[in-house]
Amino acid sequence: MKPLSAFHTPKSVAVIGASNDPEKIGGRPIRYMREFGFTGAIYPVNPGRAEVQGLPAYPSVRDLPEVPDVVIVAVAGANAVEQVVICAEIGVSGCIVMASGFGETGDAEGLEAQERMLSAAPESGMRIVGPNSQGLANFANGAVLGFSTLFTEQPPLDGPVAIVSQSGAMCSVPYGMLREAGIGVRYAHGTGNDIDVSAAELALDIVADPDIQLLLLYLEDLKDPDSLALLAEAARKRDLPVIALKGGRSEAGQRAAASHTGALANEERVVDAFLKKHGIWRANSTRELVSATQLYLRARVPHGDRIAIVSNSGAVCVLTADAVDDYGLKLAEFAPATRGALGEVLPAFAAIDNPIDVTAALLTDSSLFGKVLPIVGADTAVHACIIGIPVAGRGYDVDRFADNIETFERDSGMPIVLVVPQSNIAEVFRERGLVVFADEATAVQALAQFLHHHQLMARSAGARHVPFTPQAIGKRMETVTLNEAQSLEVLQQIGIPVAQHVLVHDPSEAAAALAQLGGGRVVVKGCTSDTTHKSDLGLVRVGVDGPDEVAAVVREMFAIMEHHGLRNEGAIISQLVKGVHEGMLGGHVDPLFGPVVLLGAGGVYVEAMPDATVLIPPFTVDDALDALGQLRIAAVLDGVRGEAPVDVEAWAKAAVRLGDALVSDGSRIESLDINPLMLLERDGALQPTVQAVDGVVILREAPAGAK
Structure with missing residues (x-):
């Protein structure tokens, strides 16, 4: 693919749909380039005029005396698609498509036209900004390839700030606020639908400009997180602050039916975690995006x-x-x-x-x-x-x-x-x-x-990013929910401590299982992969004592599973673990960002009264400890009112092991949920640790017969 630098330092620019009226969309880029000092060649393309704004006009982009570096497409609908195809055929480096009515409408016709436009580019290597783009502007060299009216209301001044926005308005508004405060702006980009070149990719090219001291982003989606991570890494290397304002808050991508992790690690929490991991400050309003600029x-x-x-x-x-x-x-x-x-x-x-x-x-x-x-x-x-x-x-x-x-x-x-x-x-x-x-x-x-x-x-x-291709696991993959015994085995393989337990398939095995656990009160749970909410069905009994009672409860579990038509995969007899507090730990594969890990307070109210935070693996124990320190429950983990302090570091280490497992090559884990994770007393004599007493694991697997 051709380099993006052509968009910032073009030697020649053509405008398809060029207007003689400098106030129209097809006329403003020509006016701005001439007014703001662009020294390259400007080629108006308009089959109906011999001259546009005092410049020779051409009937087609094919008729130009040279192949331009950048072409601005300011015509509508099918004509815009056709012109992009022609630009690709003649070897243009980059197209900026201002026309709207494509993917942003959400209708099938617009999406189909957008796909036709995109399919024209790969063979030639041409890059496309837009459609629905307000245009790009570089005030250092006058390459103002856009139509924002604010460039006349607030005359430009080259400066150390760059703005890259997926919205034209949210490029113009911070530009206007900064100019009103007397602050110069070098780049002001309104990228639009980002069908090819993403806002993050353009911003990454800007980071190479040594004169830029602050980068402001407005993002309506984060469909290119890998480029954003590369941008953040490049910015960190030169101590360049990046501030992002993210619009379009939603609850998309939840897996609430399967796990607490899916319910709590929603899109907004994951976005927060991703930006934080990479050192990008998330603003909550336009004012916050620009208010600290002078500092x-x-x-x-x-x-x-x-x-x-x-x-x-x-x-x-x-x-x-x-x-x-x-x-x-x-x-x-x-x-x-x-x-x-x-x-x-x-x-x-x-x-x-x-x-x-x-x-x-x-x-x-x-x-x-x-x-x-x-x-x-x-x-x-x-x-x-x-x-x-x-x-x-x-x-x-x-x-x-x-x-x-x-x-x-x-x-x-x-x-x-x-x-x-x-x-x-x-x-x-x-x-x-x-x-x-x-x-x-x-x-x-x-x-x-x-x-x-x-x-x-x-x-x-030291943030390390593991690239993740959306839906890299493949559309042909299916998921399978493991029963609790299988799930606990996966946790042990990861290195997360689990409560000692025995799986039995007949009530007669209860006495031997109880003896194996050392006697005392135990927990008995029905084991089935058909439900992840066992307590709602009466499939969990706590404090069962003695072989006869344990055997009776096992029979009861089998009867409940039969009554509800659930597969009977045995009963789990588990040590009764009493933690000082209950935590939770979970992970799943977000369809856009890839693996995420959730840490928080555990128990039956985790969704009703959430106290949780998200991390993007891989991360360190210190990262996990810092995240745990932000929880409300953190105030009591060191011991209050006579309670013992718990082993927070063991919790953090378990989170790191889970994160590493999720990003490891060949991982099949789609979702993993541990609630509760018992937080035990911090006591050297007792080998400080945490213990998972329940777990749900969902794995990816190819469907039967798939190759």
Whole structure:
């Protein structure tokens, strides 16, 4: 396939459906290329005109004096498909198809036309962006191959930010927000339906541009996760932050009927896990996509997330401290030397702890920021600083404040944000390039994103991606649900500890099984592959004691299975394991992302009150421990109110073993569900561990007679 660089640095561009009206879709790319400095050849294609916007026009792309690098297809319907076929035949490197009415409509006719368009490209190696594309724009060289009206409303300025969006509108909106804030944008791509070139592929080509310092993505689907993983890896190598906003939240892909894992590891959780694994920050709104841009472009890489707050208002100090807690940051604890130094420069009635209220004395002593900030910056416990100036103006030496804060930022090397609600005062700070917000919550949210994103990037530095082709397991594969005894055997093969158990096929075997388990109270369960919810049918009895009672319960299990028409595959007699807490562990093969692993609190309410997180294997024990630490149940795992601490590391190791098994060559596991996973007391004498007391495994297998 031909390289994507042609879309960014074309030497020649043809526009099929070129319009003499520079405000029409077929006219804007010509206008923009001429207006924004494109120096390559521009070839309007319009059989009805000899000239378009002062340029010679051609009746067909076949009539051009050369084969163009890129062709913009701005004609509709069947004509668009025909033109793409011709472009492939003559050897064009890339087509940008602006026409709509294809796969995005969801109707069979549109999908069929889209497939005809796509089938024209592979033999020649031509790449297709679109259809339904707003176009691509590179403002560094004027290759503005799109029709967005925002390029006239907010005139472009080349800069260090790139935007790649599957939606034209969600390319234009962040572009407009950034330009309104005075931030330059180099690339603004609205890719459309992505039938060939994906948004992630184009973004990967952009990552090679050394001038790009921030990459913003809008994704409506993630049908090309491998390219996104490659993009993330390339970005990490040059410490390039990537922020993604994902639309189209849905519950597609659940396997709730078969397992808790399928119900809880839904599409959104998997997307979150995938982005987190690869160091991509997920924004929740357009505002979050762009709000921290100035920090990414100006601030140096942070060393932690402990914050100092300095203001001339006690109320602002309180509100900012609340926001710091809301967004998961921490207030720095000043060293005694810091408090002592602050006490020497601040009025006696001022607070010398964090937050620092310099009080209204700032009105009469304009040097206070200049005195306080260097002291704060010298404290190694402080990683970033928020400065609130709610009221200033006449009587305040704002220029001196700005000088002092600019010097503090330069000398401390830490991220600094200001909260200045007065627009005219804020402009004084912005003119110096300082990062300014109008309110505390927005400022802290942006700072928290910046700090936590860099922590995420650092954690993902060693992320390893195992490529997965959607439906790689093959459409001819079927699934088979194992019974519990078979499932527990699979768990043991993976290396996950299971409760000691014996499978019996006749009540007369109960006494020997009980003796083999060492006696005592046991659990008796009917064993059948026809249902995964045995307790709902009365096929689980806990605390059965003595050989006679065990034999009686086995007979009862057999009777229940016969009553419900279930296959009788025996009864499991299992050691009664009492954990301090119950966890769960599961995995399945997502049809798009491949293997995923779920960890969470276990028990009968896992779906009603979910407390779970998803990881994309392969991952490390530290990754699993970090994920477990984010659960609500984490607060009690170390032991509270006299309870014993549990072996969390054993849980993490079991998760790693499961993840490794899922991504191993030849794995047949489609889904695996362990609930509960008993979390045992952490006690060296007892060999700290976890134990699976129940399991459901679904395997893939070829249908009978398949070759």
